[in-house]
Amino acid sequence: MRGAGDASTRPVRILLVNDHPVFLAGLRALLEATAVGEVVGDLTNGTDIIPAARRLRPDVVIFDFDDDDNDVLMLIRRISRECPQTAVLVLTRRHDYRTVAAVVRAGARGCAFKAARPGDLARAVEAVSRGEVIFGAHVADGVLRHFDAAGAEQPPFPELTERERVVLCLVADGYSTAAIAGELALTTKTVRNYLSKIFAKLEVRDRAEAAVIARRAGLGG
Structure with a gap:
């Protein structure tokens, strides 16, 4: 500018x-x-x-x-x-x-x-x-x-589906792939698929970067 x-x-x-x-x-x-x-x-x-x-x-x-x-x-x-x-x-x-x-x-x-x-x-x-x-x-x-x-803003990252946003919240809380699978009653393969989609949509390289921007947006505990 x-x-x-x-x-x-x-x-x-x-x-x-x-x-x-x-x-x-x-x-x-x-x-x-x-x-x-x-x-x-x-x-x-x-x-x-x-x-x-x-x-x-x-x-x-x-x-x-x-x-x-x-x-x-x-x-x-x-x-x-x-x-x-x-x-x-x-x-x-x-x-x-x-x-x-x-x-x-x-x-x-x-x-x-x-x-x-x-x-x-x-x-x-x-x-x-x-x-x-x-x-x-x-x-x-x-x-x-x-x-x-x-009366309030929409949830952050509107490009994500609701389930992807839930997975991202758990990533922000430090959950491992296996722990996310257990929490959401999913297979680890399904969780990895969700993570791949999340990383692509947010244009991040890995879960560490995803966790950082998620916490900055107020997601996670």
Whole structure:
């Protein structure tokens, strides 16, 4: 993200990531028309994001997210962890709290609605490039409705199933694979399968890393 000293001296550098070339071209044209900044690159393959971000040094990466795509969540985590000076803005058709929570927990600085006016999208890009957290009007309305209805946040790691979250809680409490199997009346093979899925979704290497982020999120005793 741009520091305070250079925020007004150069345009926002933007990197686009979307696997639909037609949408990607339209988004590039829209952003260039708003003069919000400079589109320094676009990618149809998210696996290229880290080398591209290191080479192009964008202030903002814009991802498309609509279908609870765990691959996109993993990419957001990677860019947030490995390129901390780059802010992530997510474009979505959905404005439910679960979607917002998933991308923000992954590291995104904000969400913008795909049907937003060009000026609103430009303001969102400028805001996250300055380190602000922003939600489009439709997204913000969804978040407020969630809190009005539920009065509290949803459980952490919405990308996990309820059973995977239970397994992760036990990992955070220091349970071994055999102990988890005994606690949940499962076979050790089934527990290992759950652990593999959890590690992949959270993009961690092993149970030690999983336990750390789980405890940071308030899971476990």
